[in-house]
Amino acid sequence: MEKMILNGKIVVRSDISVDVEDRGYQFGDGIYEVIRVYNGRLFTATEHLSRLLESAKSIRLDLPFTIEDMESQLNELVRENGLEFGTIYMQCTRGVSPRNHAFPAPAVNPVYVAYTKPLLHSQELAKTGVKTILEEDIRWLRCDIKSLNLLGNILAKQKAAEAGCFEALQHRDGMVTEGSSSNVSIVTDGKIKTHPATNLILNGISRQVMLRLCKENGIPYSEEPFTTDELLAADEVFLSGTTIEVLPVIQIDGQAVGDGIPGVVTRKLQKLFRDEVIKQCGPAKHAAPIE
Numbered sequence: 001m002e003k004m005i006l007n008g009k010i011v012v013r014s015d016i017s018v019d020v021e022d023r024g025y026q027f028g029d030g031i032y033e034v035i036r037v038y039n040g041r042l043f044t045a046t047e048h049l050s051r052l053l054e055s056a057k058s059i060r061l062d063l064p065f066t067i068e069d070m071e072s073q074l075n076e077l078v079r080e081n082g083l084e085f086g087t088i089y090m091q092c093t094r095g096v097s098p099r100n101h102a103f104p105a106p107a108v109n110p111v112y113v114a115y116t117k118p119l120l121h122s123q124e125l126a127k128t129g130v131k132t133i134l135e136e137d138i139r140w141l142r143c144d145i146k147s148l149n150l151l152g153n154i155l156a157k158q159k160a161a162e163a164g165c166f167e168a169l170q171h172r173d174g175m176v177t178e179g180s181s182s183n184v185s186i187v188t189d190g191k192i193k194t195h196p197a198t199n200l201i202l203n204g205i206s207r208q209v210m211l212r213l214c215k216e217n218g219i220p221y222s223e224e225p226f227t228t229d230e231l232l233a234a235d236e237v238f239l240s241g242t243t244i245e246v247l248p249v250i251q252i253d254g255q256a257v258g259d260g261i262p263g264v265v266t267r268k269l270q271k272l273f274r275d276e277v278i279k280q281c282g283p284a285k286h287a288a289p290i291e
């Protein structure tokens with residue numbers, strides 16, 4: 001029987017229901033995380049759990065859990081569910097209270113849930129690369145918070161899906177921010193550029209891993225905003241994210257990126273990222289290595 005976490009306890013998933021007055025359900029008043037599991041091991045768990053606590057702090061949500069407690073319980077959940085390759089989805093809302101915009105007073109207990117989902121490596125897309133569209137970034141000004149409010153992201157992603165594309169690359173005032181569910185980087189003359197970790201983007205954990213790998217391997221990079229013109233003229237463009245790792249972009253609004261195939265720097269980063277996964281979690285039986 002599939003298990004999940006509810007408020008710090010491991011329970012049977014089918015026993016759980018959502019209260020219609022949960023503030024996450026009514027207002028999107030909460031935060032979430034997605035952690036990747038390879039070989040039954042959590043990848044960059046501390047980084048994700050630290051960001052969860054940061055997000056909670058940013059929305060003034062007090063969580064009565066430590067990173068250590070959450071991590072050991074997530075490990076237990078992964079074992080109980082026999083999850084080898086997949087993701088853990090976790091979210092915390094401000095709790096259940098009669099509908100009213102202001103915080104419940106007195107405060108109610110937050111509602112914390114976590115569950116697992118199987119996922120194998122998407123080798124096909126990693127090899128071929130993906131098509132994207134450019135889309136205006138209509139989101140709020142705290143995109144650094146991993147908030148449950150994802151309407152801007154959802155509308156952008158849907159537009160991409162309807163155009164037969166994988167992702168929407170968002171831009172604000174002519175500057176590229178991030179994908180609807182990923183960070184975006186460009187490569188020009190061998191140098192990587194990605195938006196700095198400001199309030200306008202989510203500081204992706206995969207983005208951070210990618211930048212560390214650049215640093216360790218002497219790949220030049222800078223965290224600075226770039227324009228849509230720079231994006232369209234870049235030699236290479238790639239996305240990063242927990243479920244996609246490093247993913248080449250081969251087309252934007254029907255226009256080829258570079259030669260229209262995944263570029264050398266992107267492929268090198270894919271390999272470095274995969275090596276990092278293997279270093280932390282062991283080799284993935286189901287994944288063909290990226291040549």
Ligand SMILES: Cc1ncc(COP(=O)(O)O)c(C=O)c1O
Binds near residue numbers: 178203207240243
């Ligand atoms: C808007 C947005 N940006 C960036 C990312 C990438 O973040 P991470 O690498 O932590 O998964 C995500 C992931 O879901 C996202 O939703």
